[in-house]
Amino acid sequence: MRRSRLVVILSSIVLAVGSALTGATVAQGAETAAATGYVALGDSYSSGVGAGSYISSSGDCKRSTKAHPYLWAAANSPSSFNFTACSGARTDEVLASQMGPLGASTGLVSISIGGNDAGFADVMTTCVLESDSSCVSRINTARAYVNSTLPGKLDTVYTAIRNRAPSAHVVVLGYPRFYQLGQSCLGLSETKRKAVNDASDLLNSAIAKRAANHGFTFGDVRTTFTGHEICSGSSWLHSVNWLNIGESYHPTANGQSGGYLPVLNSAA
Known part of the structure; x- marks a missing residue:
């Protein structure tokens, strides 16, 4: 019993x-x-500054229909698409104004961020207008920031993304090298070009490390932009554009479709 x-x-x-x-x-x-919705966060490299065809309602954020997030969404038809990337954004702006659409239904997040925190625009202004030594000095200041302060800023953003979108696959996209070296090319000296490229490499390394520590996928666009840097003769990046200075050193439409989109396709 x-x-x-x-x-x-x-x-x-x-x-x-x-x-x-x-x-x-x-x-x-x-x-x-x-969890099949797609949210695209980040700065001007994600919003599509330099690619043209800006969405009028995006205003100063300059979100382009030729930017890689828009192209990916058009090709893959996610259940929802929220494009909140904005020109000039820093990590603090992502936290303050871009993360609203993230949630349990978010299956994919892409983001490029960190360049503005490191003072990219000021670096390029200094390097274009001032001497080699001034350029290198300003870049060294940016490098110190990338080594000391940026990792914590990135950690805060990445943690917030994971907390708000627990089921999402997160793709963190990096930045291209800007110059092809060893070429005869008008504009910046070889010293400046190499210093800028080296700084981009450092920035990418810092971003990739923080992304990996959060279990995110890093999308390295330096490979796809190889042979299409400024001075290459087939550039996918704007050089100094005095008529529209904000587009300087940003990807063209070809840079978005040929440089960024394949990396997002592979990483997503």
Whole structure:
């Protein structure tokens, strides 16, 4: 009698646990199935500054229909697409004004961020207008920031993304090298060009390390931009554009479709 009762009790426990596990699996599966929305965060390299065809409602954020997030969404038809990347954005702006669409239904997030925090625009202004030594000095200041302060800023953004979008696959996109070296080319000296490229490499390394520490995928666009840097003769990057200074050193439409989109396709 006691043995029969024990068998009945154990059977009930097994059934209850099995039912709970099945329910959890179904719930998890439903959440995963629903997590197919795409949110594109970041700065001007994500919004598409330099590519033209800006969405009028995006205003100064200059979100382009030729930017890689827009192209990816058009080709893949996610259940929802929220394009909040904005020209000039720093990590603080991403946290303050871009993360609203993230949620349980977000399956993919892409982001490029960190260049503005490191003072990219001021670096390029200094290097274009001032001497080699001034350029290198300003770059060294940026490098010190990348080594000391930027990692913590990136950690804060990446943690916030994961907390708000727990099911999302997150792709962190880097920045291209800007110059092809060893070429005869009007503009910056070889010393300046190399210093700028080296700084880009350092920035990419810092971003890639923080992304990996959060379990995110780093998309390295230096490979796809190789042979298409400024001075290459087939550049996918704007050089100094005095008529529209904000587009300087940003990807062209070809840079978005040929440089960034293949990396996002592969990483997503």
